[in-house]
Amino acid sequence: MRRQLLLKDINVPGIQSYDVYRRQGGYTAVEKALRGMSPEQVTEEVKLSGLRGRGGAGFPTGLKWTFIDRKSGKPVYLVCNADESEPGTFKDRYLLEHIPHLLIEGMILASYAIGANTAYIYMRGEFRWIFPILERAIAEAKAAGFLGSNILGSGFSLEIHVHPGGGAYICGEETALLESLEGKRGNPRLKPPYFPAVMGLYHCPTLVNNVETLATVPSIITMGGAEYARIGVGKSTGTKLISASGHINKPGVYEIELGLPVEEFIYSDEYCGGIWKGRQLKAVVAGGSSVPILPADLILKTAKGEPRLMTYESLAEGGFQTGTMLGSGGFIVMDETTCIVRNLWNFTRFYHHESCGQCSPCREGTGWMEKVLHRIEHGEGRPHDIDLLDDVAKKIEGKTICPLGDAAAWPVSSAIRHFREDFEYHIRYPEKVRNPKHFEIEPLVPRRHLATA
Ligand SMILES: Cc1cc2nc3c(=O)[nH]c(=O)nc-3n(C[C@H](O)[C@H](O)[C@H](O)COP(=O)(O)O)c2cc1C
Ligand code: SF4
Known part of the structure; x- marks a missing residue:
């Protein structure tokens, strides 16, 4: 078993509560920082750690914290x-x-570093059952003197509020999130000028960080940034949570040390435990639905023949021609019976539904892609549909206000690039694909992409 920083105590009975969390060493990082470190020193440790944002973009966290203007005279917020x-x-x-206390501890440290006295947790509305858990944890931390005014007699004060989101995917994009938090419709803002660090919540300097990013900060302060940076490979330091799902024997959330070979992640019993039902691996979406899909041969090895590693760099090796992205770490595994067209139609339906509609390429293009994919999947595809689909995706990419447009286009272009045979099969054999289980009955082409352990 490798090093665990985030999940090491997750199975301790009662760890949800302040008492048990504290008994396991919780809030000692806050004591260390507030009693003996300046805000700049806290930021410096995070910079030294090499931690990169775990929300998807992988931006260096410490560097992002330095963008916050503490001297603007305006309030500073952490979201x-x-x-x-x-x-x-x-x-x-x-x-x-x-x-929940791990996140609260991380938020106290981040707020102290950037000079925020008010912080928000903008939480997906569907996580309804988690609200009381968070509210209780905040109340407990406050009763213990870790939130509220003059925390540990340091002169630093902080209040944390939980805000439910409205259930729209786009509200995860940081500027749309801030609009929504201000009580408006969650439409992304233009960057520039609305970089959150400068013009964020209520036009004040705002740090937006992902849950996992913030929950990693206590470990960094406890062990020191340099020690944290010793875990991992190159610029992919530390540990990362991976949500593993799909056709594997052991789906779940795993904490890996960055640098783990993808092959080991998929096939070892410590992690996914191999492909279910003794089948072969066909494809993987490595970082959430927004990243390019890769066929089995390219997810296990780069085009240069080197083992693919679970790092930002290794997964991106080869650019979009033969590589992908670590993204949010949403690792979706597909076996040989998976219909790539059906999967893509499903993803595209989602993006069409979730487009906020501000820019035409995204608003119209996602709808066109959905329509074309629907007819290919249902045996009504036309010979020129594959090129049409690729063309629409290209016309969205890079031409929109926020990255949702790219997120909708990349899966389409990559699926056509690597699985053109799946699309051609649908158009050639319409009567076969009208059965939604077509590939379960007759696992398809392209054999060159299949892989066994
Ligand atoms: C359409 C879209 C949806 C996003 N959804 C999320 C999300 O649910 N959670 C998240 O942390 N980041 C999400 N992001 C990324 C955020 O915009 C932002 O980069 C991130 O919260 C920054 O935190 P980090 O630096 O800690 O990763 C999304 C981005 C886009 C374009
Ligand atoms: S890319 Fe899509 S989601 Fe983003 S602002 Fe434009 S229309 Fe809205």
Whole structure:
């Protein structure tokens, strides 16, 4: 078993409560920081750790904290992004539900570092049952003197509020989230000028960080940034939560040390336990539905033949031609019976539904892609549909206000790039694909992509 920082206490009975969390060493990082470190020193440790945002983009966390202007004369806010709507991603929910004090401790440290006295947890509305858990944890931390005014006599004060989201995927995008938190419709803002660090919540400097990112900070302060950076490979330091789902023997949330070979993650009993029902691996979506899909041969090895590792760099090796992204760590595994067209139609339906509608390429393009995919999947595809689909995806990519447009386009272009045979089969054999279980009956092409352990 590798090093565990986030999940090491997750199975301790009662860890949801302050008493048990504290008994396991909880809040000692806050004591260390507030009693003996300046805000700048806390930020410096996070910079040294090499921690990168776990919400999807992988931006260096410590560097982001330095962008906050503490001297603007305006209030500074911390907002925890707990919207977690990316299909295939369910790791933040796991932390929120089972070890809420870890997030609260991380938020105290981050708020202290950036000078925020008010912080929000913007949580996906569907996580209804988690609200009382968080509210109770906040009340407990306050009663113990870790929240409220003059925490541990340091002169630093902090209040944390939980805010339910309205249940829209786009509200996970940081500027849409801030609009929603202000009580408006969650439409993304233009960047520039609305970089949250400068013009965030109520036009004040705001730090937006993911749940897992913030929950990692206590470990960094406890062990020191340099020690944290010793875990992992290159610029992918530390541990990362991976939500593993799909056709594997052991789906679940795993904490891995970055640098773990993908092959080991999929096939070892410590993690996914191999492909279910003794079948072969066909494809993997490695970082939530928004990242390019890769066929088995390319997820296990790069195009250069090197073993693919669970790192930001290794997964991206080869660019979008032969690589993908770590993203949010939503790792969806598909076996040989999976119909890529059906899967893609499902993803595209989601993006069409979730587009906020502000920009035409995204609003119209996601709808067109859904329509074309629907007819291919239902045996009504036309010979030129594959190129049409690819063309629509290209016309969305890079031409929208926020990255949802790219997120909708990348799965489409990558599926066509790597699984063109699936699309052609649908158009050639319409009568066969009218049965929704077509590939279960006759696992398809392209054999070159299949892989066994
Ligand atoms: C459409 C869309 C949805 C997103 N959803 C989430 C989300 O649910 N949770 C999250 O942490 N980040 C999400 N992000 C990324 C955020 O915009 C932002 O980069 C992140 O919260 C920053 O935190 P980090 O630096 O700790 O990763 C989303 C981005 C886009 C474009
Ligand atoms: S890309 Fe889509 S979701 Fe993002 S602002 Fe434009 S229409 Fe809205």
